[in-house]
Each structure stands twice: as structure tokens, then as C-alpha cells.
Amino acid sequence: MVRGRISRLSVRDVRFPTSLGGHGSDAMHMDPDYSAAYVVIETDAEDGIKGCGITFTLGKGTEVDWSREGRGAPGDSGCPKCGVGLVGQAGGKACLEVTCGHEKQMLAQGYPAYTTSCAWLGYSDDTLKQLCAQALKDGWTRFKVKVGADLQGDVRRCQIIRDMIGPEKTLMMDANQRWDVPEAVEWMSKLAKFKPLWIEEPTSPDDILGHAAISKALVPLGIGIATGEQCHNRVIFKQLLQAKALQFLQIDSCRLGSVNENLSVLLMAKKFEIPVCPHAGGVGLCELVQHLIIFDYISVSASLKNRMCEYVDHLHEHFKYPVMIQRASYMPPKDPGYSTEMKEESVKKHQYPDGEVWKKLLAAQEN
Ligand SMILES: C[C@H](O)[C@@H](O)CC(=O)C(=O)O
Numbered sequence: 001m002v003r004g005r006i007s008r009l010s011v012r013d014v015r016f017p018t019s020l021g022g023h024g025s026d027a028m029h030m031d032p033d034y035s036a037a038y039v040v041i042e043t044d045a046e047d048g049i050k051g052c053g054i055t056f057t058l059g060k061g062t063e064v065d066w067s068r069e070g071r072g073a074p075g076d077s078g079c080p081k082c083g084v085g086l087v088g089q090a091g092g093k094a095c096l097e098v099t100c101g102h103e104k105q106m107l108a109q110g111y112p113a114y115t116t117s118c119a120w121l122g123y124s125d126d127t128l129k130q131l132c133a134q135a136l137k138d139g140w141t142r143f144k145v146k147v148g149a150d151l152q153g154d155v156r157r158c159q160i161i162r163d164m165i166g167p168e169k170t171l172m173m174d175a176n177q178r179w180d181v182p183e184a185v186e187w188m189s190k191l192a193k194f195k196p197l198w199i200e201e202p203t204s205p206d207d208i209l210g211h212a213a214i215s216k217a218l219v220p221l222g223i224g225i226a227t228g229e230q231c232h233n234r235v236i237f238k239q240l241l242q243a244k245a246l247q248f249l250q251i252d253s254c255r256l257g258s259v260n261e262n263l264s265v266l267l268m269a270k271k272f273e274i275p276v277c278p279h280a281g282g283v284g285l286c287e288l289v290q291h292l293i294i295f296d297y298i299s300v301s302a303s304l305k306n307r308m309c310e311y312v313d314h315l316h317e318h319f320k321y322p323v324m325i326q327r328a329s330y331m332p333p334k335d336p337g338y339s340t341e342m343k344e345e346s347v348k349k350h351q352y353p354d355g356e357v358w359k360k361l362l363a364a365q366e367n
């Protein structure tokens, strides 16, 4: 049934100066400006149906420095491996409508989340403490800390956070690909005393056998391997699963080629009985991935064991249908579509280089 034709397509380079506050910083990206190529496809259909797509990039906007392709150098916030996944948002039914037991449970309690927002690598110890205290007050029970740049610093920060959250709450660590295989094993053996549930991206995301070797060495220490935020297709995930290279699988809604590719990974994870704990944050990733993980629970895994979805407390105000977090859980979205649409005012302000925000920042840099 044809309802209309494509009448207009726009692609905009939208950037947020997150580097100014050290938000999003890790062992490989010291100063990321969270950014996105934002695409809107409009139609002439009577109901005004349109599609919105986001490609989140990790680094300085949509600039890709191909000369640093590969693992990139630490501190380089260019994005060597941007995911190019477009996701549409059109009118239609909200994700959850009919009611079954698991849906009722989601609607009442939401999907469990963990926070990465307290412990970006560029935060001072004081900021870490202050944000961690607030997160505990807000009811968070699962925390992720960035590691991998400097062992002494990691020990200090992990000690602070473990002391604050106590022995029972869950701690995860994320090295953002910083190490080679022996380094990952050695480094994590030193951090094992802080009882992390997982070490995320201990090495290059393409090194499947490397992940398997790290997993073999660390699982006996009680540390699982989590990876996937940089995996761009189901074949890589298939091999990671076959090689027993991960204990926690992290889909990324924009890295994989949209919904279908994500769904095939959810199904494989179910077959291999590996929990899916999605990567989120960035620009709109929480908004998108909540749909996938709630679907996973209701229709695929039917389990919450060892499962949780990442939450990062930034940039939601720029979305027309922002995520709703209650009691450290994602509450199911009730609006139609994939929650991709950004507020026009935000896009205008943050468009690079001529949006209001960037005009000011670039002028200040020149002076
Ligand atoms: C550069 C990004 O902020 C990265 O650190 C995010 C990430 O690895 C995560 O949230 O996990």
C-alpha cells in the first residue's frame, strides 16, 4: 500500500561538546565530542509519515581520520570504526501493546539498567565520588568504571568506587580496546580484587581469538568478558560466540545494520545461552536500544539473569521521546516508533559548524 513518496531528505552533522566536561572519556578517547549524522526522510503522505535515522560517532563529529584507521592511538578521539546504521522512525504502534506476563512485568518494573555516568576516565576523583554518592541515592546498584590508561590510577579509582558501593553491588570495568592480549590478562589480574563482573573490550574488537584467550585466563578469576559495541555484523558475533570469547554480549543499536541485524544477534545469543547487555549512551543509543532489549526479554530470552542495559545520563533532552528511567530501570516507551527523532531546536543549535553552540565555541578557540 503506497501512502506517499519521499519528498525530501536531509543529512545533518550534529555535534555535542561533551569533551568540555570529560563526559564519555575512556582509555582510547580522551576528549570525545559525542556526535551524529542525523538523517530525516520526509514524504508527501497525508499523515506526514517520516523516517529519522542516527549514525552515532564516537569522536570529533563525523570526521573520520583514515590515516589512523586500525586501533588508533590512545587519546585520538577520531572515530576509526564508525558504525553506519540507519534506523527509521515512522508512525505506528508503540513497542508494547498487548499484554503477556513479561510485558506486564516490564510495564510495572522496567528493564534493569547500569550506570556508566559516574566514572568516565577524565573525571576527577572528587567528581567520581560526588556522582557515585548521587547514583547510590537514586537507587543505582550496578556501576561501570573506565580503566586501561594507567594501572595505579585504575587501582585508586576502583578502590574509591568499591568502597562507596560496598561488596554486594555490581561493578563492571571497560578498557575500550586499550590492551594487547597478555597485557589484558596481567592488568586485570591486578584489578581482580575489586571483583568486577566483567572486563569490557579488553583488546581489539576484531580479535576474536584474543578475546577467547583472555576469557580463558580471566573466567577462573571470576571475571567475564563483555564485548560487542564495536562489532558491526552478525558474523563477528557468531564467531565470538562459537569461540567462547565472551560471557556478556553487547549489541549496539547503531553499530549493527539496524533492527534486523540486531535481532539475528539476539537470537544467536539465546541459542548460545549468553546474556545480552546492550551498549548504550552516545547520542540516542539509550533511546533506540531500549526497544531491542525489552523485545529480547519479552520474545526471546525471557530471562533477566545476568542481564542489564547500559545507561548514560547525557543528551536525552535533545530527543523528542527521551528514555524514562525509574528505580534504575528503563521504563518501556509508550510512544510510536523507535524514539529516534531529535528536537529540531537542538539539531539547529548543535549543527556543525554553523549552529549557535559551535559558532561560539569556534570563535572562542580563535581568540
Ligand atoms: C567513547 C565512548 O564514550 C565509550 O567510552 C563508550 C563505552 O565504551 C561504553 O559506554 O561502554
Ligand SMILES: [Mg+2]
Pocket (backbone or CB within 6 Å): 174, 176, 200, 201, 229, 279
Ligand atoms: Mg564500552
